[in-house]
Amino acid sequence: MIRLNHEALARENREPIEAPRRMPPVFAALVVALAAWGAAYLWRDAGEGRFGEGDQRTPAALLVRPASGGAIDGKALYEARCAACHQASGLGLPGAFPPLAGSEWVLGAASRPASIVVAGLGGSIQVKGHAYQGAMPAFRDQLSDAEIAAILTYARGAWGNGAPPVEVDTVAAARAALADRAGPIEGEAELVRLVPSP
Ligand code: HEC
The missing domain is CATH 1.20.5 (Single alpha-helices involved in coiled-coils or other helix-helix interfaces)
Structure with missing residues (x-):
């Protein structure tokens, strides 16, 4: 049988209790x-x-939209989509990627650069006196008409270029004209034939 030692019990502290504490x-x-x-x-x-x-718009596209809302940021899109080849400076890389700064194609009829971006470009093209023989991918599935117009408007106004903005309708017309076309435009020769300068 257990015998309680009441004297010892009396010396013990009481069991602690947890009081509710307010935040x-x-x-x-x-x-x-x-x-x-x-x-x-x-x-x-x-x-x-x-x-x-x-x-x-997709969440990724939302990121390039300025906080003020509205306009598409052509510079940010250029840097994301084009600068890897044509460089942020617009100078390209000699022998590999042609310059957009001072390019007769960028500064000329807007329907031509619009067609290049929509369908891509292969074959050979002469830019500022140098021949290029490369391959540029098509952007018809990656960029909307408004985004291409914003990029080209930026390119036509940056790096000392001074050509007027590119209208969304110009890009839409280029896209429609190239709708049945699978491969890239074959060089300068086909470009000037397909897209006559107005
Ligand atoms: C993967 C590399 C690459 C990317 C990305 C690229 N390009 Fe190009 N681009 C080229 C090459 C290479 C050529 C020349 C093709 C040839 O020799 O037929 C070219 C040619 C051009 C031309 C005509 C030549 C000139 O210098 O004016 C324009 C205009 C152009 N690109 C604009 C753009 C724009 C705008 C973008 C972004 C939407 C872009 N490119 C993205 C590689 C690229």
Whole structure:
């Protein structure tokens, strides 16, 4: 049988109990303020149509859209899609990628560079007195008419180029004219035949 030693028990401390502790009011206020700020942030973006209906763009494309909304950033798209070959400077790489800075093709009839970007380019082409014999991929499946127009508008105004902007309709017409075409445009000879300068 167990015998309790009451004297020893009396000397023991009481069992601890856990008292409920309230969150400090300052911390509670901070949590509420952060939640409200987050909600307001999302609300503002939705109001600008960035995530709203009618916005068919992919999340990746949304990234190149300036926070002010509206216009497509042709410079950012150029740097993402074209600069690997033609360089951010627009100077290309001698012997491999032709320059867009000062190029007679970029500065001439807008329907020609538009057709090159839509369908790609192979064969040989003469740019600023140098012959190139390379292969440029088609962008018809990667870029919309408006994006191609924005890129070419940037290229025609950057690096000392001074040609007028490219209209979205010009790109749409080039896309329609090349709709049945599978391979790239075969060099300068086919380019000038397919796309007469107006
Ligand atoms: C993979 C490399 C590559 C990429 C990416 C590329 N190009 Fe090209 N581009 C070339 C090559 C190579 C040629 C010359 C093709 C030939 O010799 O037939 C060319 C030719 C051109 C020309 C006509 C020649 C000139 O210098 O004016 C234009 C205009 C042009 N590209 C614009 C663009 C634009 C705009 C983009 C981005 C949407 C782009 N290119 C992306 C490689 C590329």
